[in-house]
Amino acid sequence: MKQTRNVALITGGARGIGQGIAARLTRDGWRVVLADRDAPASAPPESRFQSADVSDEAAVRGLVDGISAQEGGLDALICNAGFMIRKPIGALSLDEWQSVIGTNLTSTFLLARAAEPLLRASKGAIVTIASTRAHQSEPNTESYAASKGGLLALTHALAISLGPDIRANCVSPGWIDTKASELSAEDHAQHPAGCVGRVEDVASLVAWLIGPESGFVTGAEFVIDGGMTRKMIYAE
Numbered sequence: 001m002k003q004t005r006n007v008a009l010i011t012g013g014a015r016g017i018g019q020g021i022a023a024r025l026t027r028d029g030w031r032v033v034l035a036d037r038d039a040p041a042s043a044p045p046e047s048r049f050q051s052a053d054v055s056d057e058a059a060v061r062g063l064v065d066g067i068s069a070q071e072g073g074l075d076a077l078i079c080n081a082g083f084m085i086r087k088p089i090g091a092l093s094l095d096e097w098q099s100v101i102g103t104n105l106t107s108t109f110l111l112a113r114a115a116e117p118l119l120r121a122s123k124g125a126i127v128t129i130a131s132t133r134a135h136q137s138e139p140n141t142e143s144y145a146a147s148k149g150g151l152l153a154l155t156h157a158l159a160i161s162l163g164p165d166i167r168a169n170c171v172s173p174g175w176i177d178t179k180a181s182e183l184s185a186e187d188h189a190q191h192p193a194g195c196v197g198r199v200e201d202v203a204s205l206v207a208w209l210i211g212p213e214s215g216f217v218t219g220a221e222f223v224i225d226g227g228m229t230r231k232m233i234y235a236e
């Protein structure tokens, strides 16, 4: 039987931004399923942890079947799991390239495909977590940049194919401090907004995107980077 609460699946929900989104959504009254390769150190009440490698087709199928059986439906899919390999392209193996593409991009294809019937039934929403690196790069980040650029494009494709039943939007964070790091005054000051981002900043945007007040928003990208990608930088 369908939960009375709305149900959200958050991938990569064991720590970092995914954990922050889970905390926000459970506070807002959502039932949350956290899917991660690693178990969370702590999980909010009204959440269930499911161990899963979201780049694995069978694991994704099992994850979504489990939600259907246990939660009885799905209202929001938040594709957040991701990681980066920084290596000169000459040293990057094909396996490494494919592992980044598998987790950061292919997983969203697998999840959206498996969850389509549940999300259509609920008139639900998908949010993908890409990166400002979909648009700009540091050296030696080819696989990550390609995965995030692909994820941005996949998101607008999903919005067109799955609408009007399902909305799909992309959030592209800049620098988000996930570890309560010791940051310098310069770290903060270089951002036009005056500070490095927090997981709560991303979580509040995601909460709005899967909520009832964003019904006219689909296929869009939301850059949340304190203005960094709008800043023109020339060497002195």
Ligand SMILES: NC(=O)c1ccc[n+]([C@@H]2O[C@H](COP(=O)([O-])OP(=O)(O)OC[C@H]3O[C@@H](n4cnc5c(N)ncnc54)[C@H](O)[C@@H]3O)[C@@H](O)[C@H]2O)c1
Pocket: 011, 012, 013, 014, 015, 016, 017, 018, 035, 036, 037, 038, 052, 053, 054, 055, 080, 081, 082, 083, 103, 129, 130, 131, 132, 172, 173, 174, 175, 176, 177, 178
């Ligand atoms: N933190 C930032 O500054 C920043 C900036 C831009 C984009 N992002 C993106 O935001 C998302 C979250 O980043 P974060 O900083 O919280 O990272 P994080 O490393 O703190 O957390 C990522 C989580 O994803 C999980 N994960 C990784 N691969 C997985 C897989 N195949 N299956 C299941 N779980 C998997 C990890 O175990 C981890 O719990 C990522 O997609 C990342 O690319 C982060």
